[in-house]
Amino acid sequence: NAGVMQNPRHLVRRRGQEARLRCSPMKGHSHVYWYRQLPEEGLKFMVYLQKENIIDESGMPKERFSAEFPKEGPSILRIQQVVRGDSAAYFCASSPPGTGKPTDTQYFGPGTRLTVL
Amino acid sequence: GNSVTQMEGPVTLSEEAFLTINCTYTATGYPSLFWYVQYPGEGLQLLLKATKADDKGSNKGFEATYRKETTSFHLEKGSVQVSDSAVYFCALSGAYSGAGSYQLTFGKGTKLSVIP
Numbered sequence: 453n454a455g456v457m458q459n460p461r462h463l464v465r466r467r468g469q470e471a472r473l474r475c476s477p478m479k480g481h482s483h484v485y486w487y488r489q490l491p492e493e494g495l496k497f498m499v500y501l502q503k504e505n506i507i508d509e510s511g512m513p514k515e516r517f518s519a520e521f522p523k524e525g526p527s528i529l530r531i532q533q534v535v536r537g538d539s540a541a542y543f544c545a546s547s548p549p550g551t552g553k554p555t556d557t558q559y560f561g562p563g564t565r566l567t568v569l
Numbered sequence: 570g571n572s573v574t575q576m577e578g579p580v581t582l583s584e585e586a587f588l589t590i591n592c593t594y595t596a597t598g599y600p601s602l603f604w605y606v607q608y609p610g611e612g613l614q615l616l617l618k619a620t621k622a623d624d625k626g627s628n629k630g631f632e633a634t635y636r637k638e639t640t641s642f643h644l645e646k647g648s649v650q651v652s653d654s655a656v657y658f659c660a661l662s663g664a665y666s667g668a669g670s671y672q673l674t675f676g677k678g679t680k681l682s683v684i685p
Binding site: 458485495500511543557559562 | 573605610611612615618658660671672674675676677678
């Protein structure tokens with residue numbers, strides 16, 4: 453059973469460009485979470501999605517950031533007009549359907565390391 | 570709000586030494602507690618978890634006990650190996666019911682280096 457897949461693993465963008473990060477959850481999982489890890493910091497929650505629905509985006513910056521999880525295909529985290537402060541590791545996690553309970557284990561992908569020049 | 574505080578690293582130990590990484594939390598309600606491990610260049614892997622007071626999570630020789638009275642979830646291992654070198658994160662979720670209870674709140678991480 454493949455784990456959570458993220459691509460690309462490393463992404464370099466110049467200021468003002470767009471960054472698209474993709475996440476494929478574990479097989480059978482329908483809950484997706486995105487977290488951001490700044491250097492020397494722990495992970496911070498960004499957004500929680502189910503298929504075709506954003507459940508909670510309370511951790512997302514108000515501008516330039518958006519996320520989707522379409523009926524078909526991976527979840528996408530999109531950052532428009534990137535700035536140097538967006539440089540971080542972005543992790544996706546998934547959990548099984550019918551849950552979303554706080555006792556659930558979230559399974560993490562390897563992360564995408566975004567560098568903004 | 571919810572928060573997790575871990576002992577600051579880095580921690581350097583010799584092989585077969587005893588390991589303790591302290592973790593305390595602040596939360597309302599009854600959170601679930603987790604330890605995740607991150608090996609260099611990789612994502613987070615769940616190491617162990619506990620979902621109610623006095624539960625003990627254990628895996629690969631690591632243990633942690635959910636202590637509600639001291640709001641702690643310290644990670645211990647009796648004899649560390651070089652392969653245990655990694656960053657360890659303490660986290661909590663479900664500190665309150667309703668919206669957002671699934672969010673994991675992480676500590677800053679503790680880097681462990683084990684030398685032969």
